[in-house]
Amino acid sequence: MSKENLKETYSEIALNNELIKLNTELEINSPYFFGYNILGKLTFKLNDYKFDKLFLITDPTVYNLYGRELLNQLKANFHCDPIIVSEGEVYKNISTLNTLCEDIVRKGVSKDSILLALGGGVVGNIVGLAAALIYRGIRFVELPTTTLAQTDSTLSNKQAINSPTGKNHFGVCHAPIFIWADVKLLLSESPRRIKSGLVESVKNGLIADPQFLNYLEGKLNNGTMYAENDLKELILKSIQSKINILKKDSTEKKYGIILEYGHTFGHAIEKLSQGLLTHGEAIAIGMTIAAETSHRLGYLNYNGVKRHHYFLNEKMDLDLKLPFNIRVDDIIRVIKSDNKRSSKGVKYVLLEDIGKVLNSDGDYMVSVDNKIARDILEEFTID
Numbered sequence: 307m308s309k310e311n312l313k314e315t316y317s318e319i320a321l322n323n324e325l326i327k328l329n330t331e332l333e334i335n336s337p338y339f340f341g342y343n344i345l346g347k348l349t350f351k352l353n354d355y356k357f358d359k360l361f362l363i364t365d366p367t368v369y370n371l372y373g374r375e376l377l378n379q380l381k382a383n384f385h386c387d388p389i390i391v392s393e394g395e396v397y398k399n400i401s402t403l404n405t406l407c408e409d410i411v412r413k414g415v416s417k418d419s420i421l422l423a424l425g426g427g428v429v430g431n432i433v434g435l436a437a438a439l440i441y442r443g444i445r446f447v448e449l450p451t452t453t454l455a456q457t458d459s460t461l462s463n464k465q466a467i468n469s470p471t472g473k474n475h476f477g478v479c480h481a482p483i484f485i486w487a488d489v490k491l492l493l494s495e496s497p498r499r500i501k502s503g504l505v506e507s508v509k510n511g512l513i514a515d516p517q518f519l520n521y522l523e524g525k526l527n528n529g530t531m532y533a534e535n536d537l538k539e540l541i542l543k544s545i546q547s548k549i550n551i552l553k554k555d556s557t558e559k560k561y562g563i564i565l566e567y568g569h570t571f572g573h574a575i576e577k578l579s580q581g582l583l584t585h586g587e588a589i590a591i592g593m594t595i596a597a598e599t600s601h602r603l604g605y606l607n608y609n610g611v612k613r614h615h616y617f618l619n620e621k622m623d624l625d626l627k628l629p630f631n632i633r634v635d636d637i638i639r640v641i642k643s644d645n646k647r648s649s650k651g652v653k654y655v656l657l658e659d660i661g662k663v664l665n666s667d668g669d670y671m672v673s674v675d676n677k678i679a680r681d682i683l684e685e686f687t688i689d
């Protein structure tokens with residue numbers, strides 16, 4: 307692929323099979339390449355870098371769908387070893403990370419090697435963390451294959467694993483050298499997974515961009531597959547919506563913390579669901595609970611709460627009740643060890659209006675009395 311084909315900014319041309327280059331706008335900002343049917347062109351891009359060896363790391367499903375073919379292409383040009391890690395959120399843990407790091411070292415990694423993370427958010431997080439740890443930091447590339455990974459997890463340099471103590475409890479910030487997102491790969495994702503990834507797009511609209519929310523209103527459906535062109539546009543605009551937030555705070559620690567909307571309740575629910583709910587499904591419930599909390603504390607009007615139900619339940623057909631096996635006491639217990647906790651305890655990102663996060667304390671977060679949180683959570687349990 308010639309350099310002239312790289313477009314520096316979003317444009318309509320991007321939707322016609324060309325490669326566009328975006329910028330993550332993060333503290334260490336990696337180039338984000340987006341296109342349709344571009345996975346096979348990765349070898350051209352890798353020629354821009356000097357390295358001794360590549361490691362293609364993926365999970366079994368993605369290996370069968372795309373990994374095997376990519377491996378053959380890479381092997382024709384470079385020295386490349388494949389490594390397959392266990393699949394799914396329950397394996398995003400220290401044991402998988404440890405096995406992966408040791409495998410990579412035994413296979414002869416050096417400071418000049420590059421890891422390639424081909425998969426969803428789980429593979430991306432584990433490989434990103436392995437890259438940060440091996441020899442105190444080597445390079446890695448993100449090749450996101452899910453809606454969530456293309457629109458959300460790769461637009462963050464946060465790499466983490468879960469532990470019995472909580473979700474994303476152990477991690478570091480480590481940026482990929484670039485992100486290579488082929489939207490064609492999403493066509494094999496299940497409607498449930500695509501929908502779940504798009505929950506984070508709805509979140510971007512709810513916290514910062516009512517205009518984007520209006521766009522989503524016309525595009526989101528309740529679970530049927532998206533036409534190819536609709537999906538391309540939807541993914542690109544979702545990426546753009548997150549980048550617009552990161553532009554205002556590349557650290558994700560000040561204004562950028564608003565991206566954690568619904569995540570304090572959501573992460574606890576995701577952990578307690580033990581794999582029953584996807585990340586997005588848990589965050590959808592978490593955002594609705596956060597909206598109800600914002601309303602109960604007198605900040606968000608009831609239309610704002612209804613807007614959450616309209617998008618997440620009516621438009622996307624997501625269940626906004628807590629799964630039957632999750633107890634309110636357990637949610638409260640897990641929230642107490644949320645990874646955003648400071649010396650002031652756990653605080654929540656809440657809304658004062660659709661598109662506007664409450665910032666009464668100057669840190670975009672609010673303390674919520676446990677009794678109020680508990681009462682609201684009770685209303686989300688199945689009678």
Ligand SMILES: NC(=O)c1ccc[n+]([C@@H]2O[C@H](COP(=O)([O-])OP(=O)(O)OC[C@H]3O[C@@H](n4cnc5c(N)ncnc54)[C@H](O)[C@@H]3O)[C@@H](O)[C@H]2O)c1
Pocket residue numbers: 365366367368371393394395398425426427428429431451452453454455458459460461462463464465466474491492493494495496499584585
């Ligand atoms: N670092 C961050 O800032 C950040 C942000 C959001 C989410 N996350 C993390 O991302 C994780 C969730 O990621 P996810 O939703 O991508 O789930 P995932 O990585 O578990 O992938 C879901 C499933 O889809 C399969 N799959 C992947 N690509 C596919 C494709 N193209 N076609 C068919 N199947 C495919 C995988 O094999 C897996 O079984 C969570 O652990 C979450 O905490 C991280």
